[in-house]
Amino acid sequence: MTAREPAGAGVVIEPAARPGLTLAAVAVVQFLVSLDLSVVNVGLPQIAAGLGFGAVGLTWVIHAYALTFGGLLLLGGKAADRYGRRRVLLLGLGLFGVASLAGGFAQEPGHLVAARAAQGVGANAAGGALGVLIGGLLTQYAGWRWVMLVNVPMAAFALALARRGVVAGPAPVHGGRPDVVGAVLATAGMTLLVFGVVRTDQYSWASPETLATLAVAVTLLVAFVHVERTTTREPLIRLGLFANRSVAGANAFTLLIGAAMAASFYFMSLYLQQVLGTGPALTGIMFLPMALGVVVGSLLAVKLGYRVAPRTLLVIGGLLTASGFAWFGLISPDGAFATDVLGPSIIASVGFGLCLGPVVSIATAGVAPSETGTASGLLNSSRQLGASLGLAALGTAAHQRTGQTVTPESLNDGYALGLSLSAALLVTAALIARTVLRRTRPPAPAEQTDDRDLLPARK
Template sequence: MRRSPWATLTVLALAQFIVVLDVTIVNVALPDIQRDLGFSTDGLQWVISAYTLLFGGFLLLGGRAADLLGSRRVFAAGLALFGVTSLLGGLAGSPGLLIAARAVQGLGGALLSPAALSILTVTFEHGRRRNIAMGVWGGLAGLGGTLGVVAGGLLVDSFSWRWVFIVNVPIVVGLVAVTPVFVRRIVPHDGNRSFDLLGAFLGTGGLLALVYGVVRAEPAGWASAEVAGCLAAGVVLLAAFVAVEARAEAPLVPLRLLRNRALSTAGGALALNGAAFLSMFFLTAIFLQQARGGSALRAGVEFLPMGGAAIAAAVATTPLVTRFGTRPVQLAGAVLNVAGLVLLAQAGAHGSYASGLLPGLVLFGVGIIGVAVPGQIAAVVDVAPREAGAASGLVTAFYQVGGALGLAVVTTLSTSRTTGALADGSAPADALAAGFHRGLLVAAVFSTATILITFASPRLAPTPDQIAEAAAAA
């Protein structure tokens, strides 16, 4: 049966849309989730981190599974898993159940996203049609991130926080039903059948142990046996991961790729960019509602200028990379990130949105894309074409993992500042503002480190064709 490639693209883009939507739609629901389920302040960040860690940790395994088992099969399985765990998250009655659902939901996304991208690149031949398809794919993903904050606010204010998860279910059911009709079966690759499951579990387990140790540092103390044990276990597991990857016949992370200067510096910059973004989004969503007293919908609307700035920056950044190269554009983006975060850190609990928050949000929206686009291009443009997919998956995993680790550090330090301010007699709103300010300044340190890494990166000047190829591998 002949299938329209544009119908295939519609299914794939909608699936990617809800994966991206789910990152931002949850943020504006966090205060309601905390109040309803009784999350502790330091535990709340696991609603975000459980998803991003499992997504980033198993992303490369998802790509390998798509190659070896067939992209359509893995795509449908990941989509179904995403839908089931969305329903379980919406029905969760305790913090533990919600975090578990979010973790497995991240695993579903890690299966779904690389399989969808693999189908897309096979469906559209190299050239203009693929570039259009990639533009639609990326555009809908970006739109999902922007609309998520408003959709989340509407659902929370009109119904409850549970609907930010349940809303995925009918969409997933529809997509699973039409996938066999509109997405053709792709024959699995022949060759090495290794999935490197051990590598995936060691790497993800090590990262989870590190994040848990950092999160527990505030209530238990850095010198406690619990924290020291978790951090030590994380280091041991990650060391074992590196040893396994160095000896594996078909490693998830080809360590030779990290010897590529462009890829390694791009990966570091994107990891720090993820840390700054997730931290800022998490803190600001809570600040707008708990410190400034706004509704979830109002918080979503107040985030919109940042999303609009990011979309505009995405359109402008690629031509700038073509003209000036990757390093100057990434450097400018990192500087804007620092400026935006420092401005946001001046906002008070009772000040004007237009003068206190809006300028920082817009600058940060432009800056985050200014780092992300040249970083993604630099990661793949200087590697062999046969390894471009692996390189792109690797830096995407760096972004997700860096975001989770950075969020753990920022949340711990922000909570510590808020707790101290309350102990000193500050009003709750002012104490939350103090924690917000410290957290954003720590995020600004991450962006400052991005500037330093950018200076160490090579100055690449990719051609328009190379940029199109990089987009196809992204």
């Protein structure tokens, strides 16, 4: 059949896919999303100075992206199933690029937060290691605006690759329409929950303002649950999935570890630049051991996975990461890279890497094949929402510890508290893995997916 030859009523077959272009498009899109998750962190002090962000308001540069990305992730998958993956991918990349351009020209805090929110929406369709390095270099030598503008040519490149390399695929399945109302309720509820927590730097937890905000947030989240149970549309998630202990435990674990890791990048970036006086470029370089440690931990998890149960790896990885963060909590105003940053970075990142693979395998264990994609998407949403909630709570606690008199010593106290609380979250995550998740055995030799599977089976 030739290119664009009709294939039935109203269905057009696109040109055959080019595997190389398809792989390149996927790689660039994944790199773009990973880059944006880390590139902004190093530029935060300059962003705050350039646009006049307050200490707590600065966290919304992270929140806006994480909340929309995590809150709308499942909706993006449902929309792709209904309207076509290629169409939604191109739309998302276009929105991501326009939002990045708008963020680069932001003139006040609200402009940048709105642009970050739009980026999060676009990433539903759309190099952590290189992200922090690129962010540091751009911030120091080109200005903080380029941590946003760098996404524009990359998004354009990814868009061009996707147009040529990603075919339309089979006709979309026109079943139930995606549950847009549920997605809006969940995202709005989580946003108000974060807003209520962040505002405790101005209003106490018992104040009418805080209680009213949190009450509305809870109401929206309860309404989301009701909509998911009663909607005639395609629900974002079947709530019965949470009856599976593996799904519930893995998502609770991911929520907590996402909170701790987001806080670590945030606090350590500010500690290096605002307390130790390190430049943005050198700060980016100092983050590289942490990124490489995650790779080492992930590879180690693959090796140990043949002999150690996934639950055990989560417990070990969570406690190891907690140990690194507890070490981070000992930072001082006259600290040094080798003792206050490098050592804990290696321990924490290797521990985090140990958790990545096992938590995915546990989150999809016992799930019907038709819901494996939903379970995986739910895990990604939990990581992003955990990052936002954790940063809201820990960032507020750090700000309250810092007090009104901002000095390197007071900032250090605040960041140290935030990192110590992150360690406590990770200990809690390890306890959840130990008590909630069922005991399982390592995969049998026949289940190992390495090169030996290609050999004839032994008699």
